Amino acid sequence: MALKGRLKDFGITQLLNLVNLARKTGTLYLESPEGKAFLCFRQGKLIYSALRGEEKNLLTLLQEASKLTPNQVQIIESNMAGKADRDIAMMLVQAGHIKQRDVASSMHQYVSDQMYHIFSWQEGTFRFEPGSLPIQGKMTVSIALENVIMEGSRRLKEWERLQDEVPDLDVPLKFAERPTTPLRDINLTVEEWRVISFVNPQNTIRRIAQSNNMSEFQIRKIAYRLLQAGLVEFVHAPRQAVVHVKGDALGRKGKEQDKKAVAKPVAQRRPAVKRGLIHKLIDRIREL
Amino acid sequence: MQTLKIVVTGPFSSGKTELIQSISEIDVVSTDRAISQEAERIKDATTVAMDFGRITIDEELILYLFGTPGQRRFDFMWEILSEGMLGFVVMVDSSRPETFREARRILNTFKNYSPVPYIVAANKQDMEDAWPADDLRIVLKVSPDVKVVPCIATERGSVKEVLLELLYSILAIMDRDETT
Known part of the structure; x- marks a missing residue:
């Protein structure tokens, strides 16, 4: 059953979070005023992403990464016309023209960049088709979505959105009881580590900000990223009766x-x- | 005569009134009014104070079902309705992701009113675009010990399952409290 909706109601970050936590396999189709795109996932990992009309083949990527010269690309293209990217990569690696890790890093960079571009889309619609992977012959990668979410969220600037997601700074944070990812697998910034070190059910978000000399905007951004990555949770303590x-x-x-x-x-x-x-x-x- | 109360809450148009109507032995005392705001004009009438249904258990025991108004501007009623409740059901329209954030807000608000057991009813599972209950659990950040039950509020059998699951949860929490 396809999951459908509007991005303004259910944003990219939430979609990725769902795909990650449910370990979904399938393709997410996005249509926005900024363009159309599709993202492919296998077992909750991002394996391919592309903007419609802006897909680049492997040779172009390797040339842009200075791993192949324009001349080399021209020769390979003429010799391997019609071959899939996966076959071309295999030939290049076996022939010693390029290292396997260079192919992997170029694809990783490309898929990540496409993903981060899409991250800013806030208008439009989405449709997730479970089980469907239209990636025949394409080079795929395997990118953990926790880091994509963290980095994408870093690029997300919208103050209103942050206020919506972290509306109350007077609630404490606690570490997630079942963190989806061990801390060692996640790249945290210095500021994020500083906040992490104060996470405690006794410390409200506001108090953490004051202790670290951070603005409301800064602390909201960091709290939002940590929440989205599933590292921390709000402490929703039952309201305490006020005793006068x-x-x-x-x-x-x-x-x-x-x-x-x-x-x-x-x-x-x-x-x-x-x-x-x-x-x-x-x-x-x-x-x- | 003893009375017990279960509250049915959830966003606007999530199916609260339908759930109570499906199971109540009396005609639901509903306080629906014609929709006044254009943005909310997806159904003809909405609940502005509460819905009220009843199930007689025996000569000495009655279960009341209270449905909260779904629109945010009537949320002052929520705490009043939640007083003394045995547990609560959070209804979610599984086919309208634009309401999920509001459902999460309502869920957290009711959790804070009272530490009673609750479940989430993933309603409208007969709709083509309905999100599966497992996905709603993730989206609403429902903890693993809380049930998220697929539901079709217009079908009595489905509503029975929702209420039974809530009652099983209440029993489980009683067991837990007794052992600690």
């Missing part, structure tokens, strides 16, 4: 307490219900 205790100017407690203002602790707000009643509910609903 009258005291003197030094803060010493007075004798009089405003008992009406003393709310029940949150844990006591769960209704006291016996198991037998729940079993009655279950039996009755089964009968309906």
Whole structure:
């Protein structure tokens, strides 16, 4: 079943996050005022991406990376006309014209750059076709989406979006209970490490910013990146009842307490219900 | 006579009223009004205060189902409705990804009201564009110990499954609390 939607409702970052966490295989088709593109994923990893009308073949990429001269490209093209990129790469490596790692790094760079270009698209539609991989004969790579998300998010500048995703700076962060990726596999900036070192259920995001002398914009950007990469989570603690205790100017407690203002602790707000009643509910609903 | 309450919440047009209508033994006491805002004109009427359904368990026990208004401007009603609830169901229209962010906001708001068990109902699974429940779990950042149940709110059998899953979750939490 294809997943469809609009990018303004469900952005690129969220899509990549979904593909990554669900370890999806398939192709994401994007149509935006900026162009059309498709991204291919295998088991949650980005293996190919291309902008419609701007696809480059392997030889062009190797020439742009100064791994082949224009003359070499011309000769190879004339000798291997109609051959798929994968066959050309195999021939070049076997003949010793180029190293396998150069092919891999050129493709990695190309696919990543296409991806980061697409990252800025905020208008348009998307469609994810599970299982479909239109990459016959193409060179593919395998790029972990955590790093793509981190880098793409670094390039995302929209303040409004950040405010939407991290609306409240007065909540703490905690490390994800089941981090999807070990920390060692992720490239963090110095600023991100500084924030990571303060992540603790006792520290609100605002407090972390103050401790690191960061602006709201900076801390929102970093918190957003860490959240999207699945490294940290908000601590959604149940609201604590405010207990008003009258005291003197030094803060010493007075004798009089405003008992009406003393709310029940949150844990006591769960209704006291016996198991037998729940079993009655279950039996009755089964009968309906 | 003892009464128990389950709250059904979720974004605008996620299927809360339909779910209650499908299972309630009385005609749902609904407070629908004609849609006034153009942007929300995807259905003819919406709930502005609450929906109210009832299931009589026996002579001494009644289960009430309360549906919250889905539009954000009526969210002052949410906390009132959540008082004393046994648990809650977050309805999500699986075919409208533009509502997922709002669903996440509502889910977190209700979690903060009360530490009661809850489940997510991935509604409208009969629609061609419906996202699978497993994907909604990721999108809504639902923790692994919370159930995300596929649902078609207009089908009584499906609604029964949703309520039963919530009740099983309540039992599981009772078991956990007893052992700790």
